[in-house]
Amino acid sequence: MAATKAQTKPAEDFGQMNAVPDARRLTRRSLLLATTAMVGLSALPISQLAAQVLIEPLPDQTVIPPLPHPAEEFISSIAGSILAVAVSDATADEKKARFQALLIAHAHIPTIAIFSLGQFANRLADEHRQPYFELVSGYIARIFVTHSSNLKGRSVEVTGSHERSEKETLVHSKVWFDSGRALPVIWRVIRTDVGFKVFDVSVNGIWLTFQQRTEFVSIIRKAKGDLNALFAFLTRNG
Amino acid sequence: MGGQSRKTLAQMLWRSFGLGRLGGILAIAMLVMAISVPASYADDVDDYDDGSSALDLADPLEPVNRVIFTLNDAVDLVVFRPVAITYRAVLPPPVRLGLANFLSNAATPITLANDLLQGNSDRASTTVARFFVNTIAGIGGINDVASQAGWERHTEDFGQTLAVWGFPSGPYIVAPILGPSTPRHLVGRAVDVLANPWTWILWDNSFIEASSPTLATMVSAREDALDVLDSVRESSPDYYTTLKTLYWQSRVSEINNGEIVEDELPDIPDIR
Numbered sequence: 001m002a003a004t005k006a007q008t009k010p011a012e013d014f015g016q017m018n019a020v021p022d023a024r025r026l027t028r029r030s031l032l033l034a035t036t037a038m039v040g041l042s043a044l045p046i047s048q049l050a051a052q053v054l055i056e057p058l059p060d061q062t063v064i065p066p067l068p069h070p071a072e073e074f075i076s077s078i079a080g081s082i083l084a085v086a087v088s089d090a091t092a093d094e095k096k097a098r099f100q101a102l103l104i105a106h107a108h109i110p111t112i113a114i115f116s117l118g119q120f121a122n123r124l125a126d127e128h129r130q131p132y133f134e135l136v137s138g139y140i141a142r143i144f145v146t147h148s149s150n151l152k153g154r155s156v157e158v159t160g161s162h163e164r165s166e167k168e169t170l171v172h173s174k175v176w177f178d179s180g181r182a183l184p185v186i187w188r189v190i191r192t193d194v195g196f197k198v199f200d201v202s203v204n205g206i207w208l209t210f211q212q213r214t215e216f217v218s219i220i221r222k223a224k225g226d227l228n229a230l231f232a233f234l235t236r237n238g
Numbered sequence: 239m240g241g242q243s244r245k246t247l248a249q250m251l252w253r254s255f256g257l258g259r260l261g262g263i264l265a266i267a268m269l270v271m272a273i274s275v276p277a278s279y280a281d282d283v284d285d286y287d288d289g290s291s292a293l294d295l296a297d298p299l300e301p302v303n304r305v306i307f308t309l310n311d312a313v314d315l316v317v318f319r320p321v322a323i324t325y326r327a328v329l330p331p332p333v334r335l336g337l338a339n340f341l342s343n344a345a346t347p348i349t350l351a352n353d354l355l356q357g358n359s360d361r362a363s364t365t366v367a368r369f370f371v372n373t374i375a376g377i378g379g380i381n382d383v384a385s386q387a388g389w390e391r392h393t394e395d396f397g398q399t400l401a402v403w404g405f406p407s408g409p410y411i412v413a414p415i416l417g418p419s420t421p422r423h424l425v426g427r428a429v430d431v432l433a434n435p436w437t438w439i440l441w442d443n444s445f446i447e448a449s450s451p452t453l454a455t456m457v458s459a460r461e462d463a464l465d466v467l468d469s470v471r472e473s474s475p476d477y478y479t480t481l482k483t484l485y486w487q488s489r490v491s492e493i494n495n496g497e498i499v500e501d502e503l504p505d506i507p508d509i510r
Contacts, residue, residue, distance in 0.1 A: 111509040121507070146473045150465055164500060180386070186498060190506060199506055202498070205491025210293055210504060211483050218479040233475055 069161040071169040071189045074196040078106045079156035079173065086148040095148060100141035108190055108197035109137050112209050115199075118217040123227055135231065138238030140212070153177050156185070167191050168199075291504035295420070295486040296409045303412040307478050310417055314460075322460040336380040338458045342391060343372050343379025344451065348430050352394035356402045361495070364389050392495065396433070397426025401493045410482055418485035 068076075085098045103109065110129075113136040114121050124132060144151075153175035161171045169189045174182040188200040188207075200209035216230055223229030297303065326334070346369040353362035368384035368391065376383045385391055400422050401407065408421035416427070431437055440448040474480040490502065 108509070111507055114507050114509050115504075143473055146469050147466075150469065168506065170498060170500075184496060188503070188506070204488075205496060206484060206487045207293065207503075210291070211480070211487065214294075214479055214483040215475050218476040222476075237473075237475075 068158070069163065069169060069171070071163075071171050071187075071191075071196050072158045072161045074106075074189065075171045075173060075187050075198075076156070076158045078102065078198075079158070079175075083151070083153050083156060083175070086144075086151040086153070092145050095145045096138075096141045099144045100137050103137050103140060106198055107137075107140075108192065108199055109133050111190065111197075111199055112136065112140075112212075115209060116213045116216045117220070117227075117230075118213050120217065120220050120225060120227065123225065128227075128231075132231065132234075135234035135238050139234045142238055151175075153183065157182075169196075292499075292502035293483075293487055293490060293504065295407065295482065297482065298409050299411065303410065304478055306412045306414055307417075307481075310412065310415065311477070313415065318456070318460050319464070321457055322464050325457050325461050326464065334458070334461065337454070338462065339372070339376070339382045340379045341451070341455050341458060342382075342393075343369065343376070344436065345393070345434075345455075347435055348396075348433060349392070349394045351433055352396055352399045355396075355399045356394065358495075361392060361394070364392070393492070395426050396429040397423040398493050400426055410486070418481060420489075423489070 081102055082099070085095055085102065088095065088098075090098070110133055113133050114124070116136065117124060155176050156173055157176060158171060158173045161169055163169045167190055169191070171187040171189055173185045173187065175185050176182050183204055184202075185204075186202040187198055188202075188209075189196050190199050200207050202208070219230050219233055220227060329337075346365060350362055350365045350369070353359075353365050368389045369379075371384040371387065371389070372379045372382060375381070382391065397420075405422055407423070411419050411421065411424065413419045413424060416424075419427075436451045437448075440451070470480055470484070471477055490499075494502075
């Protein structure tokens with residue numbers, strides 16, 4: 001009886017409200033449509049489409065996009081090579097050698113190495129500079145190999161740049177992963193007599209050269225200012 | 239109210255942080271010590287500081303911090319890391335991702351409140367849109383369909399709000415169990431616990447039940463950081479210093495909403 005009541009009541013209500021002959025079927029159809037819409041929404045295309053329409057402006061045929069900054073082209077040219085090393089199946093030593101070659105070619109190792117000494121930079125004797133630079137490039141390459149399993153991105157997209165000064169430009173990019181996740185990566189690029197060189201890289205808000213400086217300074221501080229402790233560490237871990 | 243009124247604020251904070259009484263006492267002691275550091279001692283330590291950038295965080299309590307860090311690390315190696323490894327082994331990636339998404343969605347009220355307190359209406363509207371899209375279309379927040387639609391996830395907390403309002407961070411503190419922090423961050427965490435609806439929804443439940451959102455968040459976050467922390471531990475010359483700098487850089491980035499504040503960047507030496 002209760003079930004019969006429940007089935008008949010809506011028809012009575014609709015009958016009082018208006019003259020639609022089969023209002024109960026209309027109600028079921030509405031429910032069916034609403035359910036279909038919910039399922040469709042959960043499969044995402046509606047919200048995605050709406051977001052694209054709302055967020056992305058319509059293309060304007062009359063606007064000519066500005067040429068990318070040369071520093072952006074520089075990063076575009078090297079980022080793919082770095083990812084290729086990270087995702088390759090080479091041995092750790094091969095990866096290290098390949099990444100160290102990239103570093104020497106495209107990063108300003110002397111600036112990175114001197115910066116990493118912090119307030120102890122003036123203690124580096126001239127005759128130790130070149131050996132120290134080589135130790136630093138080897139150490140960075142080894143760290144890269146250690147972390148390379150976390151850097152297996154699919155592609156790098158350069159998204160823009162900002163020239164801080166005549167010498168320095170920040171280049172913004174995203175590393176895309178197979179999962180669809182994007183990691184923001186920002187490059188501090190300096191202009192030198194022989195072209196652009198990378199000074200620092202920010203991965204998800206972490207500046208790597210700055211990070212390295214705090215670690216190097218910590219080693220030197222523990223050794224009461226003796227740079228030989230740092231050289232020994234770099235020799236062991238490079 | 240009855241028995242409920244017998245619970246003190248401190249008990250609630252300890253419980254919500256997932257700390258025991260000892261942890262809470264140590265955390266408060268650390269906070270008091272941090273606030274009362276003699277200026278002369280801080281000045282002495284500054285002589286060692288690189289001091290060239292806002293990315294440097296003063297650490298006048300380093301000896302105490304290192305002791306607590308060692309204890310935390312031992313607890314991590316014995317408890318949290320094995321739990322995270324087991325969690326990863328037992329649950330497949332889609333389930334873990336779904337749980338992480340659900341927890342993130344459940345924390346929306348905190349993010350929204352702080353978006354508004356920071357006067358950031360654009361991010362607040364994104365937070366609201368994400369919450370409704372993910373709750374309805376993402377089945378209670380398990381699927382992050384909002385991100386796929388272009389509304390990227392962000393988090394805010396009261397510590398960030400205090401920073402935006404201009405409150406200084408204070409020195410570096412390693413809090414028991416909670417790990418890297420600052421006095422400003424600790425105060426922010428306490429306020430977020432009070433503002434979190436889950437604190438009040440689970441108010442009358444047992445310790446385990448009431449702590450379950452915090453514990454689930456900790457396990458999920460620890461699992462997410464397993465690979466990175468393992469490789470940092472393996473490669474770092476000084477794990478304490480590395481985590482301190484990672485924490486502070488990450489925190490500065492969160493406060494700046496991922497934007498680069500150019501004044502905070504250290505100068506590049508002019509080397510030929």
